[in-house]
Amino acid sequence: MTxxxxxxxxRGLPLVRPGDDxxxxxxASLAADDLxxxxxxxxxxxxxxxxxxxxxxxxxxxxTPSAAAVDxxxxxxxxxxxxxxxxxxxxxxxxxxxxxxxxxxxxGFICANAGVDHSNVxxxxxxxxxxxxxxxxxxxxxxxxxxRRSGAEVAVLxxxxxxxxxxxxxxxxAIGAAGIAAVADLRGRLDLYGRPxxxxxxxxxxxxxxxxxxxxxxxxxxxPAVLVRGVAFATDDGxxxxxxxxxxxxxxx
Amino acid sequence: MTxxxxxxxxRGLPLVRPGDDxxxxxxASLAADDLxxxxxxxxxxxxxxxxxxxxxxxxxxxxTPSAAAVDxxxxxxxxxxxxxxxxxxxxxxxxxxxxxxxxxxxxGFICANAGVDHSNVxxxxxxxxxxxxxxxxxxxxxxxxxxRRSGAEVAVLxxxxxxxxxxxxxxxxAIGAAGIAAVADLRGRLDLYGRPxxxxxxxxxxxxxxxxxxxxxxxxxxxPAVLVRGVAFATDDGxxxxxxxxxxxxxxx
Numbered sequence: 001m002t003x004x005x006x007x008x009x010x011r012g013l014p015l016v017r018p019g020d021d022x023x024x025x026x027x028a029s030l031a032a033d034d035l036x037x038x039x040x041x042x043x044x045x046x047x048x049x050x051x052x053x054x055x056x057x058x059x060x061x062x063x064t065p066s067a068a069a070v071d072x073x074x075x076x077x078x079x080x081x082x083x084x085x086x087x088x089x090x091x092x093x094x095x096x097x098x099x100x101x102x103x104x105x106x107x108g109f110i111c112a113n114a115g116v117d118h119s120n121v122x123x124x125x126x127x128x129x130x131x132x133x134x135x136x137x138x139x140x141x142x143x144x145x146x147x148r149r150s151g152a153e154v155a156v157l158x159x160x161x162x163x164x165x166x167x168x169x170x171x172x173x174a175i176g177a178a179g180i181a182a183v184a185d186l187r188g189r190l191d192l193y194g195r196p197x198x199x200x201x202x203x204x205x206x207x208x209x210x211x212x213x214x215x216x217x218x219x220x221x222x223x224p225a226v227l228v229r230g231v232a233f234a235t236d237d238g239x240x241x242x243x244x245x246x247x248x249x250x251x252x253x
Numbered sequence: 254m255t256x257x258x259x260x261x262x263x264r265g266l267p268l269v270r271p272g273d274d275x276x277x278x279x280x281a282s283l284a285a286d287d288l289x290x291x292x293x294x295x296x297x298x299x300x301x302x303x304x305x306x307x308x309x310x311x312x313x314x315x316x317t318p319s320a321a322a323v324d325x326x327x328x329x330x331x332x333x334x335x336x337x338x339x340x341x342x343x344x345x346x347x348x349x350x351x352x353x354x355x356x357x358x359x360x361g362f363i364c365a366n367a368g369v370d371h372s373n374v375x376x377x378x379x380x381x382x383x384x385x386x387x388x389x390x391x392x393x394x395x396x397x398x399x400x401r402r403s404g405a406e407v408a409v410l411x412x413x414x415x416x417x418x419x420x421x422x423x424x425x426x427a428i429g430a431a432g433i434a435a436v437a438d439l440r441g442r443l444d445l446y447g448r449p450x451x452x453x454x455x456x457x458x459x460x461x462x463x464x465x466x467x468x469x470x471x472x473x474x475x476x477p478a479v480l481v482r483g484v485a486f487a488t489d490d491g492x493x494x495x496x497x498x499x500x501x502x503x504x505x506x
Contacts, residue, residue: 005468007258007483095504102504110419161455165418165505166363167426167496169436169456171463183422202414203422204467210424211464214457214484215258230260231467243420251348251355252418252505 005230007215008035009223010043016224018055023145025053026225035227037150042228043142044212047115047160047175048129049224050138056130058085076101082116082128089114089130107131108244109175111162132158135176136239143178155180155233157240159209159216165252172213174205174240181234182242204233205240258483260468261288262476263296269477271308276398278306279478288480290403295481296395297465300368300413300428301382302477303391309383311338329354335369335381342367342383360384361497362428364415385411388429389492396431408433408486410493412462412469418505425466427458427493434487435495457486458493 012029016022026045030037037043051057065073065080069087073080076096083101087093090103094110105114115131132138135158143156158176163169174182184202212226265282269275279298283290290296304310318326318333322340326333329349336354340346343356347363358367368384385391388411396409411429416422427435437455465479 004262005260005464007260007464009257097504164456166498166503167456167459168498169454169459169496171456171459173420201422202466202470203417203420203424206420206422206424207463207467210460211258211260211467213455214460214464217455243422245419245421250418251350 003230005211005228007211008033008227008229009215010035010225010227011223013049013224016049016052018052018057020053021145022050022053023142023149026142027146027149029225030227037146037152037154037227038229039153040229040232041152042155042157042180042208042231042233043146044157044159044174044209044226044228045139045142046216046224047131047135047158048117050132050135050142050158050176051129054132054138056132057127058130060085060126060128072096072101082113085128085130086114086116089116105131107135107175108241109162111160115160115175131160132176136178136241137176139176139178139240153179153235155235157205157209157212159212161213172206172209172211172216174209174243177205177237177240179235179237180205180208181236182238182240184234203243206243256483258464258481260464261286261480261482262468263288263478263480264476266302266477269302269305271305271310273306274398275303275306276395276402279395280399280402282478283480290399290405290407290480291482292406293482293485294405295408295410295433295461295484295486296399297410297412297427297462297479297481298392298395299469299477300384300388300411301370303385303388303395303411303429304382307385307391309385310380311383313338313379313381325349325354335366338381338383339367339369342369358384360388360428361494362415364413368413368428384413384428389431389494390429392429392431392493406432406488408488410458410462410465412465414466425459425462425464425469427462427496430458430490430493432488432490433458433461434489435491435493437487456496459496 060081063081065084069084070080073083092104095102139156156178157174159172161170162173182205184204215226216223313334316334318337322337323333326336345357348355392409409431410427412425414423415426435458437457468479469476
């Protein structure tokens with residue numbers, strides 16, 4: 001039986017600093033919002049606050065760009081030091097366009113500027129935030145701490161906004177996951193007429209990430225986390241990396 | 254102030270048949286679920302029921318495949334009559350893989366098999382459903398009827414599930430929209446530190462479509478519509494076609 005799904009914004013988190021215990025801050029904010037975690041809840045946390053808690057910050061003044069970064073920066077019109085940081089986070093540059101490098105990150109995500117971003121970091125243009133070094137591990141750490149505190153079987157996602165081919169507008173995607181199957185496998189299930197469904201797999205964690213993104217808006221430190229209640233999901237746990245399609249299985253690379 | 258968002262599954266719709274008044278059926282189901290539409294609600298309707306109400310059904314026995322369809326069908330291992338139908342809905346075939354044609358549809362969507370699907374149609378393998386001929390117009394028609402009945406300023410989306418490059422699993426996307434801006438433009442907005450946001454646009458209707466898809470699951474006739482309450486959105490109305498990125502602005506075509 002499908003029931004209604006509720007997306008609760010989690011507010012009131014203080015500005016997160018390197019070394020902060022993010023699970024503790026989230027638990028306090030949940031309590032302040034009169035929410036207690038229950039089995040089956042999914043807590044979606046914005047990438048930016050995870051990166052900051054983990055100290056994934058770089059001061060551009062400390063960066064010496066390579067010749068390759070200087071050259072690429074001139075072509076796309078970006079700060080060479082920022083390009084150096086982006087290249088350091090990337091396996092490959094797939095496309096370039098003025099102001100943007102589309103890269104495959106070391107984590108395997110294909111996104112703009114390797115997820116490196118000035119905005120909402122430390123109040124100083126000179127600092128940039130990188131993606132978490134291992135977002136699945138970050139999600140697992142937060143999940144373990146929340147389970148310890150609450151006793152509830154919850155899932156944790158870390159979301160970010162990625163642009164896409166063919167369609168305008170960035171949408172929320174999951175870059176880290178714990179306690180939830182990344183993809184729902186519908187193969188073998190039957191439709192209302194008893195025939196096998198044609199669609200095979202559903203990107204469950206990305207649909208959850210997009211739903212949470214609706215509530216976070218872009219000001220992701222005002223609403224840095226969203227509690228999703230009422231979605232059924234499988235709990236076999238392969239992390240968000242299970243969503244990454246192998247290059248050999250991808251028709252658009 | 255961000256408030257919680259609630260996704261209500263709309264159940265109890267009868268199996269939809271060609272010629273049915275979909276808005277009337279939806280209004281009856283809403284009433285049966287004790288839901289009345291309010292200003293700012295978004296009703297997301299599954300593509301399949303829209304297509305069926307509009308009679309977008311083709312019996313394969315009535316289809317004579319062209320030589321091109323026969324050839325392509327042999328290469329990908331599909332029914333030549335089905336391939337003929339898919340080609341009839343397509344501007345271009347972008348990629349092929351056994352069992353799947355990735356096409357640009359006449360409507361401009363890039364998706365598998367032009368959205369033509371056997372499943373959940375008429376209980377007979379011989380019939381396939383096409384996408385609505387003009388999903389933005391379909392959404393506008395349903396919206397106008399619901400506004401007439403309820404007096405509420407609602408938005409209507411039609412969603413489908415599309416596969417994506419780079420990531421496994423299909424996710425909900427909006428193929429039709431009325432009463433809502435397809436993309437939220439954040440350019441010029443400021444972050445918590447008073448600096449301009451880097452991210453420029455958000456695919457609002459696709460995030461809504463993905464959220465609704467979570468509630469519908471794949472059995473999209475069991476939950477053929479979802480009422481989304483609590484999301485703020487702009488109402489300037491360009492239809493879902495405004496999400497389509499022009500080929501010249503797309504780095505992955």
